[in-house]
Amino acid sequence: MYEKEMKALSDYYVSLGYEAGRWHIGGEHPHLEECAVRLLAPLQSKRVLEIGYQAGGFAVPVIYALHGDGTFGYTGIDSGEYANSVDGNVIEGFLRKNNIASGKYKFNKGDAHVFLKKLDAGQFDLILVDHYKPLYPREFLTIIKRQLLSPQGYILFHDVLERASKAWVQCRNMCDMFGYSWEMDDNVPGGLAVVRKKSNHTRSQCFLKMAYAQTVILKTGAGMKLADVVAGVKRAIRNRMP
C-alpha cells in the first residue's frame, strides 16, 4: 500500500537534486499511515494534525488516501530543525503537481508549542506526535489544555518503544491523570501508542493536576520556561471547577 505514492515522492526529491541526507522517509512507513487511515475510516470527520512532518513520509500517503473525502483536512507543523526535513512549500508543490487540490492541506513552519497554542478547541480527529521526543509531554499537555482533540479522536505517539520511551512514560502518566486510554500498535516500527479520551471522563482538567503536570514537565527539562509554568498555573486556577 502507498508504494506508488512513496516512489513518486522519492523521485520528486531526486529530480530536485536533493541528495540522500537532505530528506528522509523512515522505516515506520507505510504502517504508520495505514494505522491512521484505518482509525479515521469510521469517524464522521477526518481532520489530521501532524507534529513533525519532516519529508512528508506520513503526510503524503494520508493526503493521497483521504483527499477525496469532503471532511478531510491535513495540517502539519515542523520547525525544520532536522537536516533531513523538507520545506513545506516543496511538499505542497509535489501535491499540486499531482493534482491534489490545495485547499485540503497546509504545511506550516515553526515550533510546535508556539503553533499549538494558537489553535482552537476540537479541531482535530487525529493528531500524530512525531517530532523531538523529549517534547512529547509538553505538546500533549497543550493538546489537553486547549482541547484540540475532537471527542471521538485519536492521538498517536510514534517511537514509544525506542527513542521516545522515556517521554512515553510521562505521557502515559498524563493519560491516567487526565482520563485518556491507550493501547500499543506493535506493527509500527519503533512502536505506536494510540491514545483516546475516555468517554466517561468529561472534565478532568482540574487545576492541581494541570499544575502538577506542568511542574513535572519543567523538572524533566522538556523545554518549558518557568514563566510558562507560572502562567499555566494561574490560567488553571482561573478556569478551575467549583
Ligand SMILES: C[S@@+](CC[C@H](N)C(=O)[O-])C[C@H]1O[C@@H](n2cnc3c(N)ncnc32)[C@H](O)[C@@H]1O
Ligand atoms: C522523526 S521526524 C518526523 C517524521 C515524520 N512524521 C514522518 O512520518 O515521516 C521529526 C521532525 O520533527 C521536527 N521537529 C523537531 N523539533 C520540533 C519542534 N520543536 N517543533 C516542530 N517540529 C520539530 C524535525 O524538524 C523533523 O522534521
